[in-house]
Amino acid sequence: MTYKTTIGLEIHVQLKTKSKMFCGCDNNAEGVQPNTLVCPVCLGLPGVLPVANKQAIGWTLKTGLALNSKIAEHSKFDRKHYFYPDLPKGYQISQYDLPFLIGGQVEIEVAGDKKIIELTRIHLEEDAGKLVHAGTDSLVDLNRAGTPLMEIVTEPCIDSPLSAKIFLQELRSIMRYLGVSSADMEKGHLRADANISVSADEKLGVPVEIKNMNSFKMVEKALLYEEKRQREVLDAGDKIAKETRGWDDAKGITYSQRSKEFAQDYRYFPEPDLPPFEPTKMFDLAKLKAEIPELPAEKRKRYQSEMGLSLQDAEVIAIDQEMANYFEKTAEIVSPKLAANWIINELKIDGLVKIKPEDLAELLKLIDSNEISGKIAKDVLPQMLETGKSATDIIAEKGLKQIGSEEEIAKIVDKIISENSEIVSSIKAGKTSAIGFLVGQVMKETKGQANPAMVNKIINEKI
Numbered sequence: 031m032t033y034k035t036t037i038g039l040e041i042h043v044q045l046k047t048k049s050k051m052f053c054g055c056d057n058n059a060e061g062v063q064p065n066t067l068v069c070p071v072c073l074g075l076p077g078v079l080p081v082a083n084k085q086a087i088g089w090t091l092k093t094g095l096a097l098n099s100k101i102a103e104h105s106k107f108d109r110k111h112y113f114y115p116d117l118p119k120g121y122q123i124s125q126y127d128l129p130f131l132i133g134g135q136v137e138i139e140v141a142g143d144k145k146i147i148e149l150t151r152i153h154l155e156e157d158a159g160k161l162v163h164a165g166t167d168s169l170v171d172l173n174r175a176g177t178p179l180m181e182i183v184t185e186p187c188i189d190s191p192l193s194a195k196i197f198l199q200e201l202r203s204i205m206r207y208l209g210v211s212s213a214d215m216e217k218g219h220l221r222a223d224a225n226i227s228v229s230a231d232e233k234l235g236v237p238v239e240i241k242n243m244n245s246f247k248m249v250e251k252a253l254l255y256e257e258k259r260q261r262e263v264l265d266a267g268d269k270i271a272k273e274t275r276g277w278d279d280a281k282g283i284t285y286s287q288r289s290k291e292f293a294q295d296y297r298y299f300p301e302p303d304l305p306p307f308e309p310t311k312m313f314d315l316a317k318l319k320a321e322i323p324e325l326p327a328e329k330r331k332r333y334q335s336e337m338g339l340s341l342q343d344a345e346v347i348a349i350d351q352e353m354a355n356y357f358e359k360t361a362e363i364v365s366p367k368l369a370a371n372w373i374i375n376e377l378k379i380d381g382l383v384k385i386k387p388e389d390l391a392e393l394l395k396l397i398d399s400n401e402i403s404g405k406i407a408k409d410v411l412p413q414m415l416e417t418g419k420s421a422t423d424i425i426a427e428k429g430l431k432q433i434g435s436e437e438e439i440a441k442i443v444d445k446i447i448s449e450n451s452e453i454v455s456s457i458k459a460g461k462t463s464a465i466g467f468l469v470g471q472v473m474k475e476t477k478g479q480a481n482p483a484m485v486n487k488i489i490n491e492k493i
């Protein structure tokens with residue numbers, strides 16, 4: 031039986047605004063004592079009034095503009111009621127029928143194929159606190175209560191676990207480019223829940239919700255597991271149960287958490303303490319749009335069409351804003367392909383921080399002009415990292431310059447030929463592959479300072 035997989039994602043992005051969504055408390059709880067960043071508003075004490083964070087709304091609209099969503103003319107906040115110990119108010123301020131943004135698209139590349147992931151909506155809400163389970167006790171930390179969360183919902187249009195992972199990575203990258211979230215999945219700044227269904231025909235199957243995935247790898251693994259599980263259930267002639275399943279990373283399985291026969295009744299109603307919004311009037315949308323930098327998808331295209339990079343190299347560089355900035359600066363001085371190759375394969379993250387783009391370019395220019403070989407350059411780079419000295423200084427100090435003159439190389443070639451007469455006769459007898467051995471000997475003799483192409487040429491001329 032051939033099956034079709036359909037995945038939809040719900041992503042929560044924690045915005046890195048200075049203060050929380052509806053009060054003035056500090057929004058950065060990293061490394062802070064529990065329950066110290068709280069006030070009557072986020073503690074949910076009676077009689078308090080929320081005030082919406084304008085920055086959080088502006089950033090949500092900017093995200094929508096970047097993702098081609100339609101900005102709502104009328105929008106409002108609603109109360110979503112449920113009981114849980116991390117939610118002291120007994121309701122969460124969220125958005126129900128009038129979200130700030132409707133629709134939208136994200137373009138991704140999956141194994142060389144372009145795919146458009148359609149968005150349903152983007153809305154803004156507040157986060158709940160955090161429960162910490164210690165032995166038989168459960169402790170609550172309300173530092174996170176009231177943190178602004180942007181919820182991005184996709185259409186059920188993602189066709190594979192790999193596409194889901196790549197989409198999430200693209201989304202993380204976009205959030206970082208926009209500067210609205212650090213979008214770190216391991217730290218819970220970006221959280222994803224997935225709905226996955228498998229069916230034998232074009233109709234959607236029964237969606238199963240999966241929770242508790244906190245890395246990109248886990249998302250892919252959990253969805254692959256669930257895809258296989260559902261196919262096996264269908265193969266056995268059984269029905270898929272509509273339910274929520276958790277991901278157990280240690281065991282590598284999903285497990286049933288609760289059945290989802292009935293939608294939970296959240297008794298949504300408009301938040302009476304916050305006025306409705308007219309986002310298109312409240313914000314200068316042209317100004318917000320002008321603040322959006324070139325995003326990874328555009329960079330990928332430009333790096334390939336204008337700078338001659340392969341799709342693979344363009345992808346690796348464009349996804350990381352810091353690497354992309356570094357690459358663009360280096361490529362102003364040396365060929366983009368050479369720059370990309372060195373940044374991806376040699377420099378790595380440590381190098382990005384410690385070596386300036388113009389200093390890397392100086393090293394690469396020396397390869398380009400044949401003053402040093404690529405092999406020598408690979409030895410010089412770690413010394414640049416270690417000493418902070420420039421490539422030119424290290425090469426001068428250590429006498430690493432490539433032997434440029436043909437005469438000098440020819441002399442060494444003569445020496446190697448005379449020392450290896452047997453090999454030379456075998457080459458003359460037709461075993462041309464043995465030339466490589468002679469080239470190697472010359473390179474050894476010159477400590478890698480000869481240009482291999484030139485050595486090859488001279489040996490061929492002399493034999």
Ligand SMILES: [Zn+2]
Nearest residue numbers: 053055069072
């Ligand atoms: Zn507060």
